[in-house]
Amino acid sequence: MRRIGVFGGTFDPVHWGHLLAAETAFSQLSLDKVIWLPTCDPPYKQAAGQFKERLEMVRLAIAERPGFSTLPIDNLSTTDAIDAAIALPNLYTNTHWYWILGIDAFMTLPRWRKRHELVSVYEWVVVPRTTNSQIPQQVVQQLNDLRWQILPMPIVQISSSLIRQYCRDRCSIRHLVPQSVGDYIERHNLYSA
Ligand SMILES: Nc1ncnc2c1ncn2[C@@H]1O[C@H](COP(=O)(O)OP(=O)(O)OP(=O)(O)O)[C@@H](O)[C@H]1O
């Protein structure tokens, strides 16, 4: 049976914290593939970068990593990420599905749209973002038959908001994002105002 991880996010922009989470899941769970799933229109936050820019930065960041890909469809910008995630098992049969996400996103899962459909398909791989990343029982208890595990990974306290702040303050983001992503941000003058 194949093992595929889906990694959803706004990726505004993608950074090394995302890449380490995906890489750690790929290697520790012996995944065949990680499918990155950028959200066009995030439900609870306003993206600063346009979808096509965020998608392009993800593509640059994963370009040299066999096993990492974006969703294998053309019309990503008009497809709702959650609907796409629910439809994915039709594209790849005989697969064990994992959803990779940070603990902050996992805590909001009981409020996600279509959560029950997602929970029936995916096993949840929760990435710690702070040293005391405990999962409150009430989060887990709100969803029946939730299958989940914590991914042991060094804490990386990089966030896209921190990177946008650094860009606004004209601080260096070198070593916070892959060089190809840093070059793209500079070339397109993203996040500066
Ligand atoms: N440093 C990190 N370590 C582990 N997981 C992360 C890290 N940064 C983001 N994630 C997870 O990656 C997924 C996508 O995150 P997202 O694109 O919203 O990035 P973010 O850094 O949290 O963004 P922002 O600061 O704008 O809220 C979420 O599940 C989030 O929890």
Ligand SMILES: O=C(O)c1ccc[n+]([C@@H]2O[C@H](COP(=O)([O-])O)[C@@H](O)[C@H]2O)c1
């Ligand atoms: O659909 C929802 O209601 C929903 C609410 C919050 C987060 N999500 C998903 O959680 C993932 C991380 O989201 P974010 O906003 O932290 O980038 C991403 O794949 C979103 O589609 C989804």
